[in-house]
Amino acid sequence: MRDIAVVGFAQTPCVRETDGTTNGVEMLVPIFHEVLGSLGLTKSDIGFWCSGSSDYLAGRAFSFVSAVDAIGAFPPIMESHVEMDAAWALYEAWVKLLCGEVDTALVYGFGKSSAGQLRRVMAMQLDPYVVTPLWPDSVGLAGIQARMGIEAGLWDAEAMASVAARSRAAAVSNPLAQLSGSVEVADLLATPYVADPLRRHDCAPITDGAATIVLAAGDRARELCERPAWITGFEHRTDSPSFGARDLLTSPSTVAAGKAAGAEGVEVAELHAPFSHQEILLRQALGLGDDVVVNPSGGVLAGNPMFAAGLARIGEAARRVHDGSASKVLGHATSGPLLQQNLVCVMEGRE
Amino acid sequence: MTKPLSAPLDVGFDYTRSLGPTLGRFLTDLRRRKVTGIRGSDGRVHVPPLEYDPVTAERLTEFVDVASTGVVRGWSWIPEPLEGQPLDRPFAWALIQLDGADTSLLHAVDAGSPDRMSTGARVRVRWRADRVGAITDIECFELSDEPADEPVPADEVTMVTTPVHLHYTHSASPTEDPFLRGLMEGRLIAQRCPACSKVYFPPRPACPTDGVPTTEQIELSDRGTVTTFCVVNVPFLGQRIPPPYVSAYVLLDGADIPFLHLLLGVAPEDVRMGMRVEAVWKPREEWGPTMQNIDHFRPSGEPDAPFDSYSQHL
Ligand SMILES: [Zn+2]
Numbered sequence: 001m002r003d004i005a006v007v008g009f010a011q012t013p014c015v016r017e018t019d020g021t022t023n024g025v026e027m028l029v030p031i032f033h034e035v036l037g038s039l040g041l042t043k044s045d046i047g048f049w050c051s052g053s054s055d056y057l058a059g060r061a062f063s064f065v066s067a068v069d070a071i072g073a074f075p076p077i078m079e080s081h082v083e084m085d086a087a088w089a090l091y092e093a094w095v096k097l098l099c100g101e102v103d104t105a106l107v108y109g110f111g112k113s114s115a116g117q118l119r120r121v122m123a124m125q126l127d128p129y130v131v132t133p134l135w136p137d138s139v140g141l142a143g144i145q146a147r148m149g150i151e152a153g154l155w156d157a158e159a160m161a162s163v164a165a166r167s168r169a170a171a172v173s174n175p176l177a178q179l180s181g182s183v184e185v186a187d188l189l190a191t192p193y194v195a196d197p198l199r200r201h202d203c204a205p206i207t208d209g210a211a212t213i214v215l216a217a218g219d220r221a222r223e224l225c226e227r228p229a230w231i232t233g234f235e236h237r238t239d240s241p242s243f244g245a246r247d248l249l250t251s252p253s254t255v256a257a258g259k260a261a262g263a264e265g266v267e268v269a270e271l272h273a274p275f276s277h278q279e280i281l282l283r284q285a286l287g288l289g290d291d292v293v294v295n296p297s298g299g300v301l302a303g304n305p306m307f308a309a310g311l312a313r314i315g316e317a318a319r320r321v322h323d324g325s326a327s328k329v330l331g332h333a334t335s336g337p338l339l340q341q342n343l344v345c346v347m348e349g350r351e
Numbered sequence: 352m353t354k355p356l357s358a359p360l361d362v363g364f365d366y367t368r369s370l371g372p373t374l375g376r377f378l379t380d381l382r383r384r385k386v387t388g389i390r391g392s393d394g395r396v397h398v399p400p401l402e403y404d405p406v407t408a409e410r411l412t413e414f415v416d417v418a419s420t421g422v423v424r425g426w427s428w429i430p431e432p433l434e435g436q437p438l439d440r441p442f443a444w445a446l447i448q449l450d451g452a453d454t455s456l457l458h459a460v461d462a463g464s465p466d467r468m469s470t471g472a473r474v475r476v477r478w479r480a481d482r483v484g485a486i487t488d489i490e491c492f493e494l495s496d497e498p499a500d501e502p503v504p505a506d507e508v509t510m511v512t513t514p515v516h517l518h519y520t521h522s523a524s525p526t527e528d529p530f531l532r533g534l535m536e537g538r539l540i541a542q543r544c545p546a547c548s549k550v551y552f553p554p555r556p557a558c559p560t561d562g563v564p565t566t567e568q569i570e571l572s573d574r575g576t577v578t579t580f581c582v583v584n585v586p587f588l589g590q591r592i593p594p595p596y597v598s599a600y601v602l603l604d605g606a607d608i609p610f611l612h613l614l615l616g617v618a619p620e621d622v623r624m625g626m627r628v629e630a631v632w633k634p635r636e637e638w639g640p641t642m643q644n645i646d647h648f649r650p651s652g653e654p655d656a657p658f659d660s661y662s663q664h665l
Contacts, residue, residue, distance in 0.1 A: 019354055019355050019522055019525075020522060020524060020525075020556075021521070021522060021523070021524045021527075021556060022519070022521065023556070025524065025555075025556035025557050026524060026525070026556055026564075029556075029557055029562065029563070029564055032562065043562060056517070059360060059362060059517065059519030059521065060521070068559070069555055069556060069557045069558075069559045069562070070556075070557050070562055071562050072557070072558060072559065072560055072561040072562025072563070073559060073560075073562075074559065074560040074561075115519045115520055115521065115522075116517055116518065116519045116520075117433070117517070117518060119433060120433055120434065120435070120517065121517060123435075124515070124517075127399075128366065128368065128513060129368065129370070129374050129378075129399075129486070129511060130374070130377070130399040130456075130486045131457060131486070132513060132515075133485060133486050133487055133511075133513045134435075134436065134437055134457065134458065134459065134486060134487065135433060135434070135435035135436045136436075136444060136457060137429070137433055137436075139427075140427050140429050140444040141427075141444065141457075142427075143426075143427025143428070143444070144425040144426055144427045144444055144445070144446055145425070146427070147425055147426060147427060147470070148424070148425040148470075151425075151470055193428065193430070195427045195428060195429055195430075195444075196427060196428035196430075196465050197427070198427065240401075240405035242397070242399070242401055242405060242454070243446075243457070244398075244399075244446050244454045244455035244456055244457055245395075245397055245401070245405055245454035245455075248425070
């Protein structure tokens, strides 16, 4: 098998609302420029392009086709798209590189959640016969899971608020974060419920943003990057969409993906947990001990660009290898209701 | 810089789906005020019924009657319900395990206050009066120890229609904004790519060839050339003009991308590639930020443009 590494990563600031269109072009042009520029590449050096986004979020048809304008797709490029978080587009690109078809790939995800009502848009991913017609909102559903965990003794409101406080404190060192700063757990617990038992700090904010990663194979990766983040395990698994039949207090798909990808021994993990209790759940599912640094970027509680946030977790984890501060890291992404689908990407630096 | 123009857009569609034997049975029974589950490979009774076992992927066929009463297994409280949700007053989302089922169904509980909700609480179905064969035939659940209303006869359903309405605010891009503001004044504003010098009308957020934002504004005249066209012979919903009529790609003088518009004032059989045309504007008081300010194009009477002048723009 070919060795493949994350060699570049860029993301936009996470902001509550941008002026741009929902096809992402205004957000993508600067980060393509940044990531290609930092590697000394131009668009013609990229063998394969792959994106993740959603027309329901964009409120228009074929928004991902309009987004291709940001690339400058002439002469024609090799390109693909997933209607999922771009972490799954990264997986597709990784497979393409493994097959030896190309040596480089650029993956991107974008979402302008501010254009619509995110809590309602997310009902579009549910079972269209017996669930979507009720318009369950993403926060209300997560609240059920949070309460089940509280009543089972797996976490409590204070542990959840501690996750939020730690995320915002970590995000102080992340200039692209939307929410950061020093907050007291007691102050957070004094705030009202959004969907009892969830308070605002337990829920990822509504964010506009985009992210991009460049992958390269073998010698090409070594040429482009002093310390490539070599992908040593990349797996995704899924649980039943029938969440009333699932044990919501664990995540079998995360457990399976983590085992298969070789999660043990990581020093840093960036977890895609849109709700505070889900970080606790994912930590347990991946077997991450107290010695593992979780979400040093602040995670998605500090900024959650839909369809880009999972990809950004992998980029943030890879950055710790690039800068030499870690030698084995993990990026996680989730998709679907209540952690239905989970992806784990383990990366290592080599001397 | 001023904020780009923006406008609300409401997107709506009635999704109509066939149900098949499993969901058809479930929703038909709801119409009859009955709840039906299905037995999984491991013996568990799934409600709502699944077509295939979630673990073994075996086709499931053994329907099992369950009660319209059950117990709350988990819940959250919605103080401000959103459009389309089962209740328009504060309610609980709950996973409800019906008596006789092993899995939980998501629905709303009309509990009045979170203080009255608890995990383990007994609930029963509140049936809707006008049932159509949909999950919303269960209006909601209510806190009660009593049985729900008795089943009644009703016809089988094979289809379900789910209306979806979503609301967005769309912003114009920084390049579309001057284009739209120009149209309000009867001006046609294009953008030139700084890399390849191509002139885009309507402008795009970035040159699709070079991937760089276009920055230079150019005002174009309202005359151009028909690059290609079609004769519309088929009537369709919302058609403004009785067929046959001509839809033409018009390349404005100085632009590099043609756009589609209506061509009137000429018999369809007389329209030609290369025909010179001019815009016919609507009365000024009807102008808005839209290309519909141009009602249509008509022949300008100039000699046809040579093929070479538009051959690269087809
Ligand atoms: Zn250009």
